[in-house]
C-alpha cells in the first residue's frame with residue numbers, strides 16, 4: 334500500500350518579532366490510503382499547525398512532505414493551489430461557507446478553480462450529488478444562515494468532496510456542534526471513509542476520536558502516541 | 572470560460588451592495604459625462620465656426636467703426652460712424668494686398684410690395700459684396716459699379732425676404748418699397764442659413780450703399796467695410812496695412828487707441844463661439860478632477876471590500892483558487908464598476924449636451940470616437956485604481972485570511 338501522506342522530520346517555526354515559536358518539532362508520519370486518523374492533544378500542541386502543513390496552506394520550515402508521492406517543497410504557489418483544489422478537501426471548525434450564497438453554489442466553488450472547465454450543468458449535477466451524499470439534497474437552495482450548524486458543516490463537507498479528493502482534512506469539525514450532531518457528522522465521515530477517502534481529523538473529544546481507526550496524540554509539537562483503535566465506534570445508520 | 576465565471580462573481584458582489592456601488596460610480600459618471608458633453612459641445616462649436624468662416628467668404632477682413640457711449644449705453648462696434656466712404660476708397664487704392672472692398676451700411680426697415688410687407692434688414696454694400704461673400708444668385712444678378720456710382724434704386728433680395736414678399740411668384744423686375752422708396756428687384760440670392768450670431772442671413776435686402784445712404788438712412792458714415800485679401804498668406808499684411816492707413820487718415824497719434832476695429836473672419840467666428848469655449852474648458856476641468864476622484868473612490872471601496880471579504884478570499888484560496896484568480900476577481904469587479912459608471916456617464920453626457928443645445932442654442936455633435944474613448948478610459952481607470960486593492964487581496968496569507976474575524 335503506497336502512503337498518501339509521508340512526513341519526514343517536519344518542523345514549523347513561527348517567527349514573530351523576537352520570539353520564535355517552535356510549533357512543530359520533528360514529526361515523522363506515514364498515513365496510508367483509506368485510513369481514518371484522529372489527532373488529539375492539548376491546546377497549543379501544534380495540531381492546527383500540522384494540519385495546515387498537511388493541507389498545503391503552509392510550508393514546513395524544515396523536513397519533507399510528500400503528498401501522493403509529490404514532494405510539496407518542489408511546487409510553487411500555483412502548484413500548491415492545484416493540490417488543494419484536486420487532492421485535498423478541508424472542513425473547518427467554523428464551517429467557513431460563503432455568506433449569502435446558496436448551499437449549492439458553495440459546493441460548486443472548488444469546481445470554479447478546476448483547470449479543465451466543466452459545463453455549468455455538469456457542475457450543478459456534481460454539486461447536487463455531493464449534497465445528496467451528506468443528506469442535504471433538499472437544502473440546496475438554502476443560504477448558510479437558513480441552515481443549522483450541523484447542516485452547515487455538512488454543506489462544508491460536500492464542498493470538500495465535490496472535486497473527489499484523496500484526503501479530507503478536518504480541524505475540529507465538531508468543535509461547534511452538540512454531541513448528537515457531532516455523531517451525525519461522524520456517520521458521514523465513516524461513510525466517506527468506506528468509499529476509500531483518507532480522513533485526517535483533529536479533535537479534542539475522546540469519544541469523537543473513537544470513530545477513527547488510528548489515534549495520534551501530540552504534545553509540544555511532537556507525536557507522543559500513535560496507536561490503532563481496535564474497537565472502533567460505529568455511528569450506525571440514521 | 573473562467574473569465575465568464577469571474578465576471579458573474581463580480582457582478583453578484585456589486586449587486587449585493589447596490590447603493591454603495593452606485594455611489595462609488597458617481598465620480599466616474601460625472602467625469603465621463605463632462606468629457607462627453609465637452610467633446611460634443613466643442614465639436615459642435617468647431618463645426619459651426621468652420622461653416623461660418625466658410626459662409627462669410629474667403630480671406631475676409633472686416634473693419635468696424637468705433638463704438639460710442641451715450642448716457643451710459645454702449646453702442647457696440649460700428650455705432651460711432653468713424654469710417655467714411657473715403658476710407659474705403661483709400662483702402663482700395665493704397666493697400667496692395669487687397670482684392671475687393673465693399674463699404675457697408677445697414678438699417679432695419681419695413682419693405683413692401685403690392686399687397687405684402689415685411690420687416691427686414693436693409694444692407695447697403697458695394698458691387699463686390701457678392702463676390703467677397705461668394706454669394707450665388709438663384710435668379711438675376713447683383714448690381715454694378717455703375718449702379719453704385721449713380722445710386723440706382725435696384726435691390727437684391729435674400730431667400731427669406733423673397734418668400735415673405737412674393738411667395739412662389741417670380742420677383743425679378745418687381746418693385747419693392749423700402750421706406751416708401753421704390754426699388755427694382757434685379758436678383759435673388761441663394762440661401763445661406765444662419766449667421767454665427769444666430770440670425771437668418773437670408774432675411775435681407777441688399778442695395779447699393781450709395782442708395783442706402785442717400786435715399787434711405789441719410790447717413791454720411793459707414794458701419795463697416797468688408798475687404799477681401801488677395802490670398803490667405805496676405806491676410807496679416809493686409810490687416811497691418813489697413814490699420815496703419817486708417818490710423819494715419821484718422822490722425823491717431825502713437826499711443827492712442829484705434830477708433831475702429833479690424834478683424835479677420837477666423838477671429839470673428841471665434842468671438843461668436845467664445846462662450847461655448849469657456850464652457851468646454853470648464854467641463855474639461857470638471858472631467859479630469861471627477862475622473863481622478865472617481866478612481867480614488869473606486870480604490871477606496873475596493874480596499875474596504877477586500878478587508879470585508881478577507882475570509883471569503885481565505886476560503887477561495889483554501890479550495891484551490893490561485894492568486895491570479897483572486898487578483899482577476901477584484902480587478903474585474905473594479906473594472907465593472909468603472910465601466911458601468913462610464914456607460915451611465917456617456918448617457919448623462921449626451922443628455923447634457925442635448926439640453927445645452929436646446930437651452931443655449933448651441934450646436935452639438937455626437938462624437939462616436941469620443942464615446943468609445945471615454946468608455947475605454949473608464950475601464951482603464953478601473954484597472955489602474957483597482958489594481959492595488961486586487962493585488963492586496965491576492966497576496967493575503969490563506970491561513971490568516973481564514974482566521975480573520
Ligand SMILES: Nc1ncnc2c1ncn2[C@@H]1O[C@H](COP(=O)(O)OP(=O)(O)OP(=O)(O)O)[C@@H](O)[C@H]1O
Nearest residue numbers: 347348349354356375376377378379380381382383
Ligand atoms: N501564525 C502564528 N504565529 C505565531 N505563532 C503561532 C501561529 N499559529 C500558531 N502559533 C503558535 O504555535 C503553537 C501551536 O499552535 P496550534 O494552533 O497549532 O495549536 P493547536 O494544537 O491547534 O491548539 P488548539 O487545540 O487550541 O487549536 C501555539 O503556541 C501558537 O501560539
Ligand SMILES: [Mg+2]
Nearest residue numbers: 380381382504
Ligand atoms: Mg487548533
